[in-house]
Amino acid sequence: xxxxxxWLKTYIDTEVSLDEISxxxxxxxxxxxxxxxxxxxxxxxxTVVVGKVLETQPHPNADKLKVTKIDLGDGQATxxxxxxxxxxAGQTVPVATIGTVFPGDFKIKKSKIxxxxxxxxxxxxxxxxxxxxxxxxxxxxxxxxxGTPLSTIFVEEEDHLIEIGLTPNRADAMSHFGxxxxxxxxxxxxxxxxxxxxxxxxxxxxxxxxxxxxAIEVADTEAAPRYAGVYLKNVTVKESPDWLKNKxxxxxxxxxxxxxxxxxxILHDLGQPLHAFDADKIEGNKVTVKKLAEGTxxxxxxxxxxxxxxxxxxxxxxxxxxxxAGVFGGQDSGxxxxxxxxxxxxxxxxxxxxxxxxxxxxxxTDASFRFERGIDPSITVDAxxxxxxxxxxxxxxxxxxxxxxxxxxxxxxFTFDLRLAKVKELLGVEIxxxxxxxxxxxxxxxxxxxxxxxxxxxxxxxxxxxQREVDIIEDILRIYGYDNIEIPSKFSFSYVPTTxxxxxxTEDFVARQLTAAGFNEAMNNSLxxxxxxxxxxxxxxxxxxxxxxxxxxxxVMRRTLLNGLLENVAFNVNRRNTNVKLFEFGKIYRKLNxxxxxxxxxxxxxxxxxxxxxxxxxxxxxxxxxxxxxVQQLFVRLKIEITAEKAAHNDNYTDGIEIFNNEVSLGxxxxxxKKLAKKIGISQEIYFAQLNWDAxxxxxxxxxxxxxxxxxxxxxxxxxxxxxxxTVKYEELYLAxxxxxxxxxxxxxxxxxxxxxxxxAGKKSYALSFMIQxxxxxxxxxxxxxxxxxxxxxxxxxxxxxxx
Numbered sequence: 001x002x003x004x005x006x007w008l009k010t011y012i013d014t015e016v017s018l019d020e021i022s023x024x025x026x027x028x029x030x031x032x033x034x035x036x037x038x039x040x041x042x043x044x045x046x047t048v049v050v051g052k053v054l055e056t057q058p059h060p061n062a063d064k065l066k067v068t069k070i071d072l073g074d075g076q077a078t079x080x081x082x083x084x085x086x087x088x089a090g091q092t093v094p095v096a097t098i099g100t101v102f103p104g105d106f107k108i109k110k111s112k113i114x115x116x117x118x119x120x121x122x123x124x125x126x127x128x129x130x131x132x133x134x135x136x137x138x139x140x141x142x143x144x145x146x147g148t149p150l151s152t153i154f155v156e157e158e159d160h161l162i163e164i165g166l167t168p169n170r171a172d173a174m175s176h177f178g179x180x181x182x183x184x185x186x187x188x189x190x191x192x193x194x195x196x197x198x199x200x201x202x203x204x205x206x207x208x209x210x211x212x213x214x215a216i217e218v219a220d221t222e223a224a225p226r227y228a229g230v231y232l233k234n235v236t237v238k239e240s241p242d243w244l245k246n247k248x249x250x251x252x253x254x255x256x257x258x259x260x261x262x263x264x265x266i267l268h269d270l271g272q273p274l275h276a277f278d279a280d281k282i283e284g285n286k287v288t289v290k291k292l293a294e295g296t297x298x299x300x301x302x303x304x305x306x307x308x309x310x311x312x313x314x315x316x317x318x319x320x321x322x323x324x325a326g327v328f329g330g331q332d333s334g335x336x337x338x339x340x341x342x343x344x345x346x347x348x349x350x351x352x353x354x355x356x357x358x359x360x361x362x363x364x365t366d367a368s369f370r371f372e373r374g375i376d377p378s379i380t381v382d383a384x385x386x387x388x389x390x391x392x393x394x395x396x397x398x399x400x401x402x403x404x405x406x407x408x409x410x411x412x413x414f415t416f417d418l419r420l421a422k423v424k425e426l427l428g429v430e431i432x433x434x435x436x437x438x439x440x441x442x443x444x445x446x447x448x449x450x451x452x453x454x455x456x457x458x459x460x461x462x463x464x465x466x467q468r469e470v471d472i473i474e475d476i477l478r479i480y481g482y483d484n485i486e487i488p489s490k491f492s493f494s495y496v497p498t499t500x501x502x503x504x505x506t507e508d509f510v511a512r513q514l515t516a517a518g519f520n521e522a523m524n525n526s527l528x529x530x531x532x533x534x535x536x537x538x539x540x541x542x543x544x545x546x547x548x549x550x551x552x553x554x555x556v557m558r559r560t561l562l563n564g565l566l567e568n569v570a571f572n573v574n575r576r577n578t579n580v581k582l583f584e585f586g587k588i589y590r591k592l593n594x595x596x597x598x599x600x601x602x603x604x605x606x607x608x609x610x611x612x613x614x615x616x617x618x619x620x621x622x623x624x625x626x627x628x629x630x631v632q633q634l635f636v637r638l639k640i641e642i643t644a645e646k647a648a649h650n651d652n653y654t655d656g657i658e659i660f661n662n663e664v665s666l667g668x669x670x671x672x673x674k675k676l677a678k679k680i681g682i683s684q685e686i687y688f689a690q691l692n693w694d695a696x697x698x699x700x701x702x703x704x705x706x707x708x709x710x711x712x713x714x715x716x717x718x719x720x721x722x723x724x725x726x727t728v729k730y731e732e733l734y735l736a737x738x739x740x741x742x743x744x745x746x747x748x749x750x751x752x753x754x755x756x757x758x759x760x761a762g763k764k765s766y767a768l769s770f771m772i773q774x775x776x777x778x779x780x781x782x783x784x785x786x787x788x789x790x791x792x793x794x795x796x797x798x799x800x801x802x803x804x
Contacts, residue, residue: 001163001164001166001173001174002161002162002163002164002250002251002252003161003162003163003164003176003179003251004159004160004161004162004176004247004250004251005018005021005035005159005160005161005162006157006159006160006247006250007159007176007247007250007251007269008162008176008179008180008183010176010197011176011177011180011181011184011196011197011198011199012180012183012184012187012194012195012196012197013194013195013196013197014187014192014193014194014195015193015194016187016192016193016194018035018160021183022035022162024183024186024187024190024192025162025164025179025183027186027478027481027482027483028182028183028185028186028478028479029167029170029478030164030166030170030173030179030182030183031164031165032162032163032164032165033163033164033165034162034163035160035161035162035163036160036161036163037158037159037160037161038156038158038159038160038161038250039156039157039158039159039246039250042129042130042151042154042156043151044100044101044102044103045128045149045150045151045154046149046151047096047097047099047100047149048094048095048096048097048100048123048128048149048150048151049072049073049094049095049097049146049147049148049149049150050073050092050093050094050095050140050144050145050146050147050148050150050153051070051071051072051073051078051092051093051094051095051122051146052070052071052091052092052093052146053068053069053070053087053088053089053090053091053092053093054068054069054070054071054077054089055068055069055089056068056069056082056087056088056089059081059113059114059116060115060116061114061115061116062113062114064083064085065081065082065083065113065114065116066081066082066083066087067079067080067081067116068080068081068082068087068122070093070095070120070122071146072095072097072120072146072147073145073146073147073148074147078095078119078120079116079117079118079119080095080118080119080120080121080122081113081114081116081117081118082121082122082137084122084124084136084137085135085136086135086136086137086139087122087136087137091137091139092139092140092141092142092144092146093122093123093137093138093139093140094122094123094128094137094138094140094150095120095121095122095123096108096120096121096122096123096127097119097120098110098119098120100120100121102127102129103129108120108121122137123137123138124136124137124138125138128150128154130154132254132255140153156246157243157246159246159250161250161251164179168373169373169464169465170465171370171373171374171375171462171464171465172271172376172462172463172464172465174271174369174370174373174375175267175268175269175270175271175272176268176269177198177199177269177270177271178271180196181196181444184196184442185439185442185443185479186442186479186481188438188439188441188442189435189438189439189442189479189480189481190481199269199270199382199386201382201385201386201389203389204385204388204389205399207399208402209399209400209401209402210400210401210402211401211402212229212230212231212401212402212404213231213279213285213400213401214229214231214279214282214285214286214287214343214401215285215286215287216229216286216287216288216289216404216406217286217287217288217289218288218289218406219288219289219290220289220290220291220313221406221408221409222350223289223291223313223325223349223350223353224289224313224325224347224348224349224350225348225349225350225377225407225408225409225411226347226348226377226380226405226406226407226411227289227345227347227348227405227406227407228345228346228347228380228381228384228403228404228405228406228407229287229343229344229345229346229384229403229404230343230344230384230388230399230401230402230403230404231279231341231342231343231344231399231400231401232279232341232342232343232344232388232391232397232398232399232400233279233340233341233342233397233398233400234340234341234396234397234398235259235339235340235341235342235391235395235396235397236258236395236396236397237257237258237259237335237336237337237338237339237395238257238258238395239255239257239258240255240257240258240261240262240394241258241394244258244261244262244265244394245261247265248261248264248265248268251268253268257335257337258391258394258395259276259335259339259342259391259395260276260335262387262390262391262394262395263275263276263344263387264366265390266383266386266387266390267366267367267370268366269386270379270382270383270386271370271375271376271379272346272375272376272379272380272383273326273366273367273370273371273375274344274345274346274383274384274387275315275323275329275344275345275367276334276335276342276343276344276345277322277323277333277334277335277342277343277344277345278333278334278335278336278339278341278342278343279341279342279343280339280340280341281317281322281332281333282317282322282333282343283317283318283319283320284317284318284319285318286317286318287315287316287317287322287343287345288315288316288317288318289313289314289315289316289325289347290313290314290316291310291311291312291313291314292308292310292312292314292316292321293308293310294308294309294310295307295308295310296308296321298314298321298324298330299330299331299332300324300328300329300330300331300361300363301328301329301330301331301334302328303331306361308321309356309360311353311356311357311360312324312325312327312353312356312357312360312361313325313326313349313350313353313354313357315345317333324357324361324363325347325349325354325357326347326349326354326357326358326367326368326371326372327354327357327358327361327363327365327367327368327371328361328363328365328368341400342391342397344384344387344388344391346380346381346383346384346387347380348375348377348380348411349371351371351372351373351374352372354368354371354372355368355372355548356548358372359548359549359550360548362551373464374462374464375462376460376461376462377410377411377461377462378460378461378462379462380405380407381403381405384403385403411461412461413458413459413460413461414458414459414461414463414466414467415448415456415457415458415459416456416457416459416467416468416469416472417454417455417456417457417469418454418455418456418457418469418472418473419453419454419455419469420433420436420453420454420455421453422469422473423436423473423476426470426473427473427476427477427485428485428488429485429486431476431480435480436476437455439475439476439479439480440455440457440472440476442479443463443475443479444460445457445458445459445460445472446458457472459472500701501697501700501701503697506638506697506700507585507693509637510602510634510637510638511583511585513633513634513637514583514604514630514634517581517630518581519581519582519583519604520581520582520583521582521583521584521585522564522565522568522582522583522584523584523586524558524561524563524564524565524567524568524584524586525554525564526557526558526586526587526589527546527549527550527553527554527555527556527557527558528553528554528555528556528557528558528563528564529552529553529554529555529556529563530543530545530552530555530556531552532556532563533556535676535679535680536559536560536562536563536652536676537650537651537652537673537676538559538560541591542559542590542591542592543556543557543559543590543591544556544557544589544590544591544596545557557588557589558586558588558589559588559589559590560588560603560652560690561584561586561588561601561602561603561690562603562605562652562672562688562690564584564586565582565584565603565605565688566605566672566676566677566680566682566686567680568580568582568605569582569605569607569680569682569686570680570681570682573607573681573682573684574681578607578608578609578684579607579608579609579612580605580606580607580608581605581606582604582605583602583603583604583605584602584603585600585601585602585693586600586601586603587599587600587601588601599692599693599694600693600694601667601690601691601692601693602667602689602690602691602693602696603688603689603690603691604627604630604631604688604689604690604691605686605687605688605689606622606626606627606630606686606687606688607622607682607684607685607686607687608621608622608684609621609622610622610623610626621685622685622687623687624655624669624670624671624687626687627669627687627688627689628657628669631659631667631669631689631691634691635666638696638699638700639700640661640666640696640699640700641661642659642660642661642666643660643661643662644659644660644662645657645658645659645660645731646658646660648668648669648670650668650670651673652670652672652673652676652688653668653670653671653672653673653688654670654671654672654673654674655670655671656668656669656670656671657669657670661695661699664695664698664699665692665695666691666692666695666696666699667689667690667691667692668689668690669687669688669689670687670688670689671685671686671687671688672685672686672687672688711773711775713773713774713775713776713777713778713779714773714778715746715771715772715773716771716772716773716779716784717769717770717771717772718769718770718772718784718788719767719768719769719770720767720768720770720788720791720792720795720803721752721765721766721767721803721804722765722766722767722768722795722799722801722802722803722804723759723760723763723764723765723801723802723803723804724763724764724765724766724799724800724801725762725763725764725799725800726755726762726763726764728764728766728799730750730766732798732799733750733766733768733795733799734748734750736794736795736798736799737768737770737791737794739794740787740790740791740794741790742787742790743774744772744773744774744779744783744787745770745771745772745787745791746771746772746773747770747771748768748769748770748771749768749769750766750767750768751767751768751769752765752766752767753765753766753767754767765804770787770788770791772784772787772788
């Protein structure tokens with residue numbers, strides 16, 4: 001949000017420097033992101049001087065150009081070619097001399113235009129950066145002396161633009177008045193010198209102006225709890241005075257005309273959006289605030305015809321809609337240069353209704369920004385009065401009606417109890433009771449009652465972020481100052497051991513394991529493109545769609561972590577980083593039988609080379625085995641056993657497996673379908689694993705940490721080379737070995753696989769090692785041979801294995 005320092009000081013008077021004010025604002029939660037000097041004399045106008053047009057002649061080679069002779073105060077006639085339609089002899093004009101550099105690095109040079117030499121440029125308001133009129137050159141006062149630099153003539157008031165990073169909950173600070181009010185509260189609490197002057201509408205006439213010629217009906221009082229309007233006649237639409245235009249320009253707004261500029265001024269001054277209607281265009285002299293049927297057509301001020309969704313609040317005349325309430329005006333009811341009578345609206349609209357209306361049509365205006373966060377319902381009429389007084393002064397308006405204020409159910413302030421002991425408990429420091437009361441008073445919070453250290457308080461309705469005891473305690477700390485809370489040199493606490501694992505620590509542990517293996521963590525949005533339903537292979541009808549998506553790219557909750565991780569791979573590959581190792585912790589979502597489900601998962605993606613080129617070894621392409629081995633290693637570290645592997649039924653994979661712990665699915669590992677990868681823009685092989693993190697945490701909690709002394713007795717290794725059918729998997733051999741009844745077999749490992757022309761057709765060779773040990777004694781050769789004979793018998797019986 002942009003705040004003018006000079007504007008801010010119309011409410012708060014202090015000798016404190018701008019740097020100190022910025023520091024205080026940041027400390028109370030209104031973080032100052034930058035301060036920029038604006039206004040003053042524009043340096044580039046130093047070489048733009050006053051010129052007197054001595055003569056003009058038609059350009060011999062161009063119908064729309066003129067060759068002029070200009071007196072620049074140096075006693076010579078300088079030739080300048082000009083294309084402005086209004087240039088004429090005898091005028092006093094601004095001339096950019098050779099060497100002038102305008103913003104955007106536009107430099108004035110000696111040139112030839114259609115064969116005629118030109119030694120400068122006669123300028124318009126827009127070219128000089130001092131106005132909006134670009135229809136012709138700027139004609140200056142004839143009393144000005146030729147050769148006078150424009151930097152001495154056009155000197156704007158010097159100001160500073162303060163950029164505040166406003167958080168969504170601070171609706172009360174969405175105006176200069178709101179920021180000043182909060183700043184002064186901090187001043188009072190910190191005993192900083194300064195005074196605060198609130199806005200004043202006491203000068204508003206008390207005359208009875210009669211009934212409003214425009215009848216007002218609020219059909220939906222829930223969506224429009226308060227609606228006020230006033231009628232003004234004989235209004236003169238013209239350019240705003242310089243002081244008003246400069247204020248708007250400072251905060252980045254372009255002046256339009258005095259009527260619109262006043263409504264914009266009030267919005268940024270008090271935080272109350274207003275809307276001005278051309279009263280003569282209100283058919284039937286009636287305004288109705290209501291919702292219209294879905295499909296109703298309405299053309300907004302930008303000329304776009306929109307189809308209403310049915311939940312937008314509309315401001316209508318007797319026959320048609322005129323405005324999307326709190327969001328955007330209509331094309332046929334706005335102020336024009338021919339407007340003479342104005343109906344001025346000020347209202348409080350229910351935030352959710354405005355938010356839905358704005359999002360439904362992709363509109364984000366200054367008004368909707370404030371309405372959808374919650375403005376001050378008590379300021380509605382005061383803002384209207386201040387605007388009317390400005391219209392009387394700056395637009396020659398005549399007040400032609402009393403203010404109509406429809407407010408059937410006033411919005412109540414928030415009331416609850418504040419326990420002083422709770423303040424100390426949460427903040428860890430004792431703030432003096434007198435200081436707390438000073439802060440509450442500075443924040444316009446009334447103390448209704450006090451009883452045994454408990455304050456019954458009333459919080460203004462405009463503080464929509466303060467509705468609970470913890471909220472007010474946070475507000476007290478914010479104004480008291482985070483820096484005033486000393487950090488203790490010692491913390492005392494009682495350690496309570498727990499048998500359950502910490503999910504965050506477990507996640508961090510796994511993340512460190514993956515990082516150590518060369519992977520980087522990715523963080524993708526849970527919202528994704530709806531079109532991915534036609535790209536990825538999902539069961540139909542299970543997607544969770546957004547009712548009011550911010551964009552088409554954020555319309556559906558993701559069904560798998562593969563969406564974002566594939567986009568990450570494509571992003572890297574397209575920038576010639578083809579070796580990608582990424583992981584992501586996140587949730588996936590689906591709707592099954594009208595029940596919404598979410599599941600936390602760990603996604604791992606691997607593509608390109610697994611090892612980098614170095615003098616110690618050669619490049620090696622990543623493989624499915626690399627990713628599977630990495631996943632197995634993670635489960636070993638988490639002490640979770642993979643008891644089964646089955647073929648994965650997932651069309652996103654060309655080939656893949658699903659892994660289990662007993663009957664619990666731990667996730668899947670697969671090779672991404674090449675057609676799918678191509679749709680995302682990737683042509684290289686991609687390996688992906690998605691693990692069920694919720695199930696992993698549950699199983700990890702079931703694992704009890706046990707300790708065992710290292711055996712004093714040696715283990716023995718025996719190897720077997722088996723000739724088998726090539727359909728036999730290592731998993732089957734492993735399970736068969738584990739089925740042998742013995743306590744001496746400690747470990748099994750596959751260390752070689754051979755397939756080649758030296759073996760019979762349809763055969764392959766597996767080389768396995770077995771670790772055999774008794775923890776209580778040294779085994780004899782006969783005992784070791786007994787175990788090996790059992791293993792050989794099992795392999796011969798179950799797999800028709802032959803020893804090599």
